[in-house]
Every structure is written in structure tokens, then in C-alpha cells.
Amino acid sequence: MGMPGVGKGTQATRLAERLAVVHLSTGDILREAVKAETDLGLKAKDTMAAGELVSDELIGDMIAERLSRPDIESGFILDGFPRTVIQVGILDGVLERLGIGLDRVVLLGASEQEIVRRLSGRRVCESCGAVYHVDNRPSAKGEACEECDGALVQRPDDTEEVIRERLRVYREQTLPIADAYRQRGLLVEVEGSGAPDEVFERLQAELVAA
Numbered sequence: 001m002g003m004p005g006v007g008k009g010t011q012a013t014r015l016a017e018r019l020a021v022v023h024l025s026t027g028d029i030l031r032e033a034v035k036a037e038t039d040l041g042l043k044a045k046d047t048m049a050a051g052e053l054v055s056d057e058l059i060g061d062m063i064a065e066r067l068s069r070p071d072i073e074s075g076f077i078l079d080g081f082p083r084t085v086i087q088v089g090i091l092d093g094v095l096e097r098l099g100i101g102l103d104r105v106v107l108l109g110a111s112e113q114e115i116v117r118r119l120s121g122r123r124v125c126e127s128c129g130a131v132y133h134v135d136n137r138p139s140a141k142g143e144a145c146e147e148c149d150g151a152l153v154q155r156p157d158d159t160e161e162v163i164r165e166r167l168r169v170y171r172e173q174t175l176p177i178a179d180a181y182r183q184r185g186l187l188v189e190v191e192g193s194g195a196p197d198e199v200f201e202r203l204q205a206e207l208v209a210a
């Protein structure tokens with residue numbers, strides 16, 4: 001967990017690769033649903049564009065379905081979920097039914113100033129979702145994705161007004177769950193400022209130490 005733009009997606013992708021487990025990002029699943037215009041996508045589209053949270057009920061059903069698939073058996077990294085106190089309870093219920101527990105909860109931290117700079121420069125591949133940044137991580141292919149040649153675009157929720165709203169939602173609804181996980185002894189806090197390689201080194205070191 002961590003503020004929008006702190007690097008959850010980037011670090012979760014790397015960690016999942018390193019550990020050879022699946023990376024489950026509720027934001028990515030929702031964006032795919034919006035693109036494919038499924039029922040879920042149609043319900044979530046406007047909420048996401050406004051920087052608000054999609055209902056706990058929709059997210060709960062989505063995550064229960066995703067965690068029922070066999071590819072999670074060797075482990076998984078959750079990215080962007082849970083995000084509310086209610087979702088913590090939903091996750092507890094799903095994991096209890098599966099007979100598994102969380103190993104760690106990572107809280108990535110950075111200043112709001114850094115977050116606004118990162119999010120406003122973020123570009124994503126329209127086709128495969130790969131993430132770039134105009135200054136920190138430009139594509140070697142300019143406006144096209146290095147992986148798949150897809151077009152690089154700005155997410156509709158990466159505009160300054162929506163970024164501010166997402167940060168408010170994060171402070172009010174998501175940050176309180178860090179305390180819940182701290183009390184359970186699961187929270188590992190990692191400084192998220194700096195280059196992705198640097199943060200990944202720090203993340204791995206903290207996980208080994210925890």
C-alpha cells in the first residue's frame with residue numbers, strides 16, 4: 001500500500017517477477033474492465049475518472065473471483081487492495097476460506113510534492129499497461145511502448161485536480177488501514193523516494209530483515 005503514484009505498481013511487478021508469483025492489481029483489473037466495456041467496467045468508469053473509490057462490494061466480488069483461480073497457489077502480491085477498513089475485513093474472510101494468511105504488508109512512503117511530480121509525468125501504454133515517466137523513465141521509442149509498440153497515454157485520473165482528490169481519499173480512507181496491519185505486526189515501511197532500482201533494493205532488504 002501507499003499513496004497513488006508512490007510506485008506500488010512498479011515495485012509489485014518487480015517483486016512478483018523476483019518471487020515468481022502473480023501480481024494482482026485491482027487498478028489494472030478495473031482498467032482492463034473499463035477498456036473491454038464489461039459490466040464491471042461500465043460501473044467503475046466514472047468513479048475511477050473522478051479519483052474516488054469503487055464500491056467495496058464490487059471490489060470484494062472481483063477479488064474473491066480472482067483469488068479463486070489456481071495461479072495464486074504459489075503466492076501472490078496484492079497491489080492497490082485492500083484500500084478501506086471494509087476491504088480489510090473482506091480480504092480476511094476470503095483468505096480464511098482459502099486457509100492462507102498474509103506474510104507482509106508493505107507501506108511505501110513519499111512526500112506529496114514528489115507524488116504530484118511523479119503522477120503528472122506518468123505515461124502508460126494503452127495496450128499492455130507498462131508504466132513510463134516523461135523525465136525519470138522515458139521510453140526509448142518516444143511516444144510508443146518499448147515492449148509492445150502501443151501508444152503511451154496519460155491516465156484520465158492523472159490530472160492535477162483528480163490527483164489532489166485521490167490523495168485526499170488515500171489519507172481519509174486508506175491510510176487508517178496501515179495502523180490495523182501495524183497492530184497485527186505485519187507492516188513493513190519502506191521509503192519510496194528515489195529511482196525504482198534503489199527502492200527495489202531497499203524493499204528487498206526490508207523484507208529480508210522483517
Ligand code: AMP
Nearest residue numbers: 026027048051052053054059080081083
Ligand atoms: P490504482 O491504479 O491502484 O491507482 O487504481 C485506480 C483507481 O481504481 C482508483 O482511483 C479507484 O477508483 C479504483 N480502485 C483500484 N483499487 C481499488 C480498491 N481496492 N477499492 C476501490 N477502488 C479501487
